[in-house]
Amino acid sequence: AQSVTQLDSHVSVSEGTPVLLRCNYSSSYSPSLFWYVQHPNKGLQLLLKYTSAATLVKGINGFEAEFKKSETSFHLTKPSAHMSDAAEYFCVVSLNKFYFGSGTKLNVKP
Amino acid sequence: KAGVTQTPRYLIKTRGQQVTLSCSPISGHRSVSWYQQTPGQGLQFLFEYFSETQRNKGNFPGRFSGRQFSNSRSEMNVSTLELGDSALYLCASSLSPLRDRSADTQYFGPGTRLTVL
Numbered sequence: 180a181q182s183v184t185q186l187d188s189h190v191s192v193s194e195g196t197p198v199l200l201r202c203n204y205s206s207s208y209s210p211s212l213f214w215y216v217q218h219p220n221k222g223l224q225l226l227l228k229y230t231s232a233a234t235l236v237k238g239i240n241g242f243e244a245e246f247k248k249s250e251t252s253f254h255l256t257k258p259s260a261h262m263s264d265a266a267e268y269f270c271v272v273s274l275n276k277f278y279f280g281s282g283t284k285l286n287v288k289p
Numbered sequence: 290k291a292g293v294t295q296t297p298r299y300l301i302k303t304r305g306q307q308v309t310l311s312c313s314p315i316s317g318h319r320s321v322s323w324y325q326q327t328p329g330q331g332l333q334f335l336f337e338y339f340s341e342t343q344r345n346k347g348n349f350p351g352r353f354s355g356r357q358f359s360n361s362r363s364e365m366n367v368s369t370l371e372l373g374d375s376a377l378y379l380c381a382s383s384l385s386p387l388r389d390r391s392a393d394t395q396y397f398g399p400g401t402r403l404t405v406l
């Protein structure tokens with residue numbers, strides 16, 4: 180069985196401070212992992228994906244995520260938040276189908 | 290390449306009616322998946338089509354159905370609409386290679402906002 184857990188439903192940071200969105204997965208196999216971002220009333224946009232190459236994955240808009248097999252985690256980070264980062268973020272695990280986390284809403288305060 | 294397109298973008302229907310939503314995948318993509326997104330239930334998987342066949346299905350009643358055409362375009366139909374069907378319906382397409390499906394990546398359309406009155 181496999182599933183994905185996003186540990187925080189809401190995260191609030193100040194503009195210019197680091198962002199950490201947490202994701203843990205459970206899988207019997209080495210999965211592919213993704214982060215998507217959704218701005219209000221929009222579709223999901225792919226931020227980055229991990230497919231068993233480098234464990235540190237760089238994505239768009241300054242985001243990156245690190246795959247840690249020992250911790251079964253794939254946390255999303257960004258060194259400095261921008262107001263435009265305010266959105267909902269989804270962690271996704273893929274093997275033969277896609278499993279979505281429940282989402283983390285990121286609020287960025289001025 | 291053009292992205293995933295969905296039509297219409299907005300739709301208002303009344304209870305009991307039926308609705309058909311359309312999704313055109315990225316050129317060359319053979320898999321199309323449909324999702325329902327609501328504030329209460331979040332993102333829920335409806336079904337996936339590949340080569341005109343339903344490959345995976347979520348836990349939705351039979352009122353929700355879909356199909357895929359030979360050009361990979363897909364339609365989703367909801368019959369006998371209920372108030373609870375009001376949602377953002379998202380379509381995603383992927384290459385879905387027959388080998389190493391774990392490397393597959395879904396690309397989403399902008400969604401169709403359905404309001405049932």
